Amino acid sequence: MANAKELRKQIGSIKNTQKITSAMEMVAASKMRKAQERMSRGRPYSDHIRAVIGHVANSSPEYRHQFMAEREVKRVGYIIVTTDKGLCGGLNVNLLKAALKDIKVWVDQGVEVDLCLIGNKGAQFFRSYGGNVIAASSHVSENPAMSDLIGSIKVMLDAFESGKVDKIILANNVFKNTMTQVPTLRQLVPLDAIKEEGVSAHRWDYIYEPDARELIEGLITRFIESQVYQAVVENVACEQAAKMIAMKSATDNAGDLVDELQLIMNNARQAAITQELSEIVSGAAAV
Amino acid sequence: MASTVHCSIVSAELEIFSGMVEMVVASGTMGELGLFPGHTPLLSGVKPGPVRLRLAGGEEEIFFASGGYIEVQPMSITILADTAIRADDIDEAAAVEAQQKAERELADNRADIDFGRVSADLAEQAAMLRTIRKFREQR
Numbered sequence: 001m002a003n004a005k006e007l008r009k010q011i012g013s014i015k016n017t018q019k020i021t022s023a024m025e026m027v028a029a030s031k032m033r034k035a036q037e038r039m040s041r042g043r044p045y046s047d048h049i050r051a052v053i054g055h056v057a058n059s060s061p062e063y064r065h066q067f068m069a070e071r072e073v074k075r076v077g078y079i080i081v082t083t084d085k086g087l088c089g090g091l092n093v094n095l096l097k098a099a100l101k102d103i104k105v106w107v108d109q110g111v112e113v114d115l116c117l118i119g120n121k122g123a124q125f126f127r128s129y130g131g132n133v134i135a136a137s138s139h140v141s142e143n144p145a146m147s148d149l150i151g152s153i154k155v156m157l158d159a160f161e162s163g164k165v166d167k168i169i170l171a172n173n174v175f176k177n178t179m180t181q182v183p184t185l186r187q188l189v190p191l192d193a194i195k196e197e198g199v200s201a202h203r204w205d206y207i208y209e210p211d212a213r214e215l216i217e218g219l220i221t222r223f224i225e226s227q228v229y230q231a232v233v234e235n236v237a238c239e240q241a242a243k244m245i246a247m248k249s250a251t252d253n254a255g256d257l258v259d260e261l262q263l264i265m266n267n268a269r270q271a272a273i274t275q276e277l278s279e280i281v282s283g284a285a286a287v
Numbered sequence: 288m289a290s291t292v293h294c295s296i297v298s299a300e301l302e303i304f305s306g307m308v309e310m311v312v313a314s315g316t317m318g319e320l321g322l323f324p325g326h327t328p329l330l331s332g333v334k335p336g337p338v339r340l341r342l343a344g345g346e347e348e349i350f351f352a353s354g355g356y357i358e359v360q361p362m363s364i365t366i367l368a369d370t371a372i373r374a375d376d377i378d379e380a381a382a383v384e385a386q387q388k389a390e391r392e393l394a395d396n397r398a399d400i401d402f403g404r405v406s407a408d409l410a411e412q413a414a415m416l417r418t419i420r421k422f423r424e425q426r
Binding site for chain 2: 041042044045048049051052055056059204205206207208209210212214215216218219222226
């Protein structure tokens with residue numbers, strides 16, 4: 001029979017852990033609200049600019065930016081956005097799994113892969129897993145500034161421009177709701193053409209004011225910035241949501257564990273009392 | 288009823304307008320653009336200035352966009368603004384003050400000011416004031 005004193009100590013320590021996890025849950029909940037708001041404010045812009053870029057890629061413009069030209073793929077670049085801190089359930093694992101699956105398809109075709117990692121967890125993972133990391137940035141704050149991100153992205157874009165990389169894919173978690181975050185991989189460059197109703201399928205071109213080259217270059221820069229920014233902001237919201245859920249289930253589990261141990265402890269205490277009583281009674285009977 | 292086209296105005300911070308309109312008047316980099324439903328595809332920069340929408344039903348709404356891009360498709364018009372604001376939300380006093388500050392800085396003509404930034408500021412504030420005036424006229 002377990003010792004009542006030992007059990008009491010164990011229950012105490014679990015209760016302490018429970019306090020910590022429930023505090024972390026509340027912190028995550030309040031951070032999530034802010035992160036979610038930031039994310040939903042940025043979403044229309046990034047969605048619309050993606051649609052516009054899709055149209056542009058669909059048209060047959062007089063000026064073709066090199067980001068618009070598909071070329072034979074010899075090397076693929078991945079921009080993978082993960083969190084800096086852990087304790088957020090399977091969020092990073094799911095994303096990395098999805099990314100690795102996609103990477104494996106390329107590798108099987110003999111295509112090489114370069115990685116650009118945003119966030120600590122991804123960097124840690126690929127350090128042990130191995131992989132050609134060409135840029136990494138971590139400690140991105142909860143309210144990231146574009147300037148913090150642009151450095152590592154630029155490495156990737158430069159690699160594309162100089163022809164070292166033929167395709168860039170952005171991998172991040174997309175926030176559906178508090179319970180579900182979906183690992184998503186999207187092609188960033190070359191621009192993905194969107195087929196859509198209302199936009200004619202035959203060859204057409206925009207009227208450009210003032211100049212096609214200037215406009216398209218500006219638009220593409222804006223597009224990439226907004227996509228990466230949105231990916232990071234979205235990832236922050238996912239992180240907080242996943243953390244909240246993870247901490248909530250940790251708190252619940254701790255509660256269950258305490259209940260169970262309490263029962264065992266009460267049993268042990270009761271057994272000890274019964275034993276003592278029967279010893280006294282049998283002692284008295286012997287006298 | 289007049290034919291309509293779907294128009295949305297989004298800025299980096301929020302989607303400020305989305306709905307069916309009869310006409311859009313925006314200030315493109317090459318001059319004013321008047322856009323009706325079924326316009327041929329057009330891609331243009333946007334100058335700081337007012338964006339006037341005639342909604343389905345004839346009502347008018349005025350917004351201020353501080354530069355960005357406009358994409359026109361026969362069935363949809365998208366304005367990707369850097370910042371956009373409803374005309375009646377513009378703080379006129381703040382705009383006047385910012386304009387005067389920018390003018391002063393330019394007049395000071397010191398070497399350490401960023402000339403490009405200040406004159407861009409000035410243009411933006413002037414455009415914002417223009418938007419307010421247009422909005423007043425309309426009412």
